[in-house]
Amino acid sequence: MDVTMKDVAKLAGVSLSTVSRVLNDSSLVREETAHKVKKAVKKLDYQINDSARILRTNTSNLIGVIGAGMERPFLANLLKGIEAEAREKGFALIYGDSDGEFEKEQNYLNIMKQKKIDGIILITTNYYNDLLNIVKNYQIPVVFASGYISDPEIPCVTVDNVAAAYDVVDYLTRAGHKEIAFIKGPDLDLLASQERLRGVKLALRIAQLPYNSGRFIEGDFTFESGYSAAEKIMRKFPKITAIFAFNDEMAVGAIRYLKENGYQIPDDIAVVGFDGIELGKYTLPTLTTIEQSGYQLGLKSIELLDKIIAEEELEDNKVFIPHKLVVRESINKLSAKELASIKNKEVLVTNN
Amino acid sequence: MDVTMKDVAKLAGVSLSTVSRVLNDSSLVREETAHKVKKAVKKLDYQINDSARILRTNTSNLIGVIGAGMERPFLANLLKGIEAEAREKGFALIYGDSDGEFEKEQNYLNIMKQKKIDGIILITTNYYNDLLNIVKNYQIPVVFASGYISDPEIPCVTVDNVAAAYDVVDYLTRAGHKEIAFIKGPDLDLLASQERLRGVKLALRIAQLPYNSGRFIEGDFTFESGYSAAEKIMRKFPKITAIFAFNDEMAVGAIRYLKENGYQIPDDIAVVGFDGIELGKYTLPTLTTIEQSGYQLGLKSIELLDKIIAEEELEDNKVFIPHKLVVRESINKLSAKELASIKNKEVLVTNN
DNA sequence: TTGTACGCGTTATCAA
């Protein structure tokens, strides 16, 4: 059996309660006594039994994370940010992948509830409405970290997908592109994808370009799907001059297809991605994209969740992380003059 | 307060122990009684209190994972494999990132011990010797999943890095490359990197080529480090005809540098990576690499750990996952004849 | 086949 507080108490010659007080930094204990106890703790290499403490206090310092497709670079960084900030705030992480299946999500939700998690971060989104009901019912503090949730009660952290997608199309149209095709996400999937779609539509309307649903090819955020989407696009719409993929991996897949088939990028076809993953700086051509930080997203999610757990007053339960359009080699730059007309929107232009 | 067994017992009109028996599928309970209890459980939406159960049974169905750099594609897939198989086997995951720092590793080890994890998977390796001592001392079942641990007591799952690296250099030398440079991992880092180094040395010796430590440039597994390593290499060793990077990201970074500076790949410089991440199929040229499955690695790790936890007899506590040399566009292929001479080593040659 | 009673290791309450 492991060392318990009892052993520590005996060795230090004090009572259980005193040991407990020392361990919890209670002020009502004489320094001398505290010292004795600490010595005993060290000597026995005592480790607290978390289960007993949780049983008694009903708080676990555990945060649950349910995600899907977390192997994607952007989301892997999100997880990293979550982990780092959670550790910082004294939480441990219990992590489950739902594969985007509602049943698995429910399942993990149950497991996590049984473990008395203090809060939960949801990165999976397919069935977020159903999920929300369960979570609300469970009364566990929750933060969504993969899109804007309109329900005013639900806290979420996200990039402004609508604005970001708008920026992309705005830039492209100002650069003279009139025939643009899009590689979107699975219809059932990420909220983010739907929001990006909204941003695109908005920008098209403002540029007085027609909206043609046929030009939105569905991908699943993988390289492979970007590759085959590009193939479909070029076959169906040979007059296309630009492709906007809703994430960087699909954009890279599309670039591979285009170059393989003799298209010059950006001169024949301009390509834009979304997310700003590291890879985009090392492709040839380098990738124009919307840069957002997954790490930041994770960090902010924990920050928000922590406040909710601590029942602090929130300024706002909808948090946006910054994004920038980073213009690299995969599209032609706007001239300084053209650029000036949108300068106010803080579009970053760089070769980096 | 949450629903407890007491509430269930009351509603079902039975005793606490009966409820417990039903929940644990004990056979000593009449079907009729069990049915009543199950109905009550469902009606109250009863969830077991895990802390209480762990406190009582001292087993948590929790597996700890301590890793570093898990945002890298290969390791992200490893984590995915771990998660999937752990769920399959009824374990939940508690995950911590050590950033490769010993202090954080210790810290997580303590936290996990307090949570009474049933076993632990270590993917971080810098200080594995020190870690091993702690883990041994803690008496927690452990599996290493990032390299071969020579200590016969320590179970590990890994690709055969020595053989894989050997295969790469063997192929290159047979293809006529005599001037090869290498981008290795940080000296302090991954065991895997050190093992790959051994494989390289072995192959050089057998090919009767000189070993020149200056030709091993240190990277840190990022695109960026591959890029700058390639720059150093071409500056210092202009006669180089091949570069072998110890992971795919560095290889892609190197390719970017080379193409940016007018080198033809593979004709001027051949490039080989390691890991077989998805991206390698979509670069231009596509990347020759050692393909190993991070997902498999994770899966096998949990499989092994599960057996250890269940105290099953092990066939072997050192498990190797398969690897293949996948020859793509970034190097020139061997002729059929040349190939035949190494056919016995099951080198896969493909364009895929 | 079911119920009673105790203990797991901690924290909280109360009294000293």
Place this chain on the structure above:
DNA sequence: TTGATAACGCGTACAA
């Protein structure tokens, strides 16, 4: 400033 004792919710030996 400290100690005794009762809970927290569950599993299990034992009795019925």
